[in-house]
Amino acid sequence: MFPRPIEHSAPPARIAYQVALPIALVLWLLPLIGVALTSVRPSGDLAAGNYFGWPSAIAFSNYAEVFQNSPIGQYILNSFRVTIPTVIGAVAISTMTGFALGIYQFRSNIPIFFMFVAGNFVPFQILMVPVRDMTVSMGLYNTTTGLVLFHIAFQSGFCTLFMRNFIRSLPRELIEAARVEGVAEWKIFIHIVLPLMRPAIAALSVLVFTFIWNDYFWATVLTTSATTQPVTAGLYSLNGQWIASWHLVSAGSIVAAMPPVLMFFLMQRHFIAGLTLGATKG
Structure with a gap:
């Protein structure tokens, strides 16, 4: 096997x-x-x-x-302004949806779960025009808020799948014992389930941070100015109008790659624990 x-x-x-x-x-x-x-x-x-x-x-x-002749510092700041709220929002939503879909057995549990999963199989290229038109109509085009809201919505499917499967592997006896003692459901979620989910939250945070920080497609579709563009889209501005400054683009790429690398090494122990928890028995 x-x-x-x-x-x-x-x-x-x-x-x-x-x-x-x-x-x-x-x-x-x-x-x-x-x-x-x-x-x-x-x-x-x-x-x-x-x-x-x-x-x-x-x-x-x-x-x-790179820092003297380009606004790469602003681009990096924009990336943090997009990535950190997205990680917080997507992980917070997925912990609640994963708890609901993993613990409660109701009639629409499986169809709702399949809806979250099905969103991961939609080619994101075909969503370019409708998503752009929607952000324009809502007044969120070329704004950090619009990019954050889109990423939270788009990442919620994968995050819910991750959290729901993790929560289902937790010992249900703890939850049942708390219910017998009369503990409210929201207290069970906060005081029992969330502490057990720390490795999964850490692993998912690293994954989502890397996904969003390295995003290039939606950064170029939904933003156009240096005040809102993340660093992945802003690196193109390091090229001159007539000359391609590949040495500056490469230096900017190395600088842009540092935050997710540091994030991984800082959270490495929790990341590996979250991915391997439940992989062995005994």
Whole structure:
């Protein structure tokens, strides 16, 4: 039922694994290494056609130039203004919907749950025109509020699926014992269920933070100005009108990638615990 550990495989399979693993790792890291090298490459190297070779000099000044000659600081602030409320809103809503769908057995439980799940299978490209028209009609186009509300609505399906399945794995005896003692349902949710959901909340927060921070499609569809655009959409402004400043774009990309990376390492223990809780028995 489960794949056999590589240690128990035949010697040829172990040798093939040991050879293929570093090759796959290098291929996966190659684009990231290229961006990192380009971020410290002088502009003269790019003008001379040195795109993939070793930089002629290490130009850490590219990172200072990004902040001096572009509003990347405003873009990063916009990303935080979009991402943090989205994470709070999506996780808060999903904990309540997941509790309702995972604990209470009512007639429309499964159809409502399927509606949350079905939203994840809708190609988001076909929603571009109606969502944009809706935000325009509501006066939310090119606003941080409009982008936050859309992301909360769009992420609620996946978050509800995640939370509902997690809550169903919790011991129901705790809830039943609290009900026998006459504890109100909202107190059961706050004082019993929420403390047990901390690993799942941490894992889901990291996932949603990464999803929203790295979003490019909706950032370009629903925002147009530097006062509202997140950093993923704002990086394009680092290119000049006639010249593509790829060394600045690469430096800006490295800077923009730092918050989700730091978020993951800060929450790594809780993230792994949330994803693996319930994976083993005993």
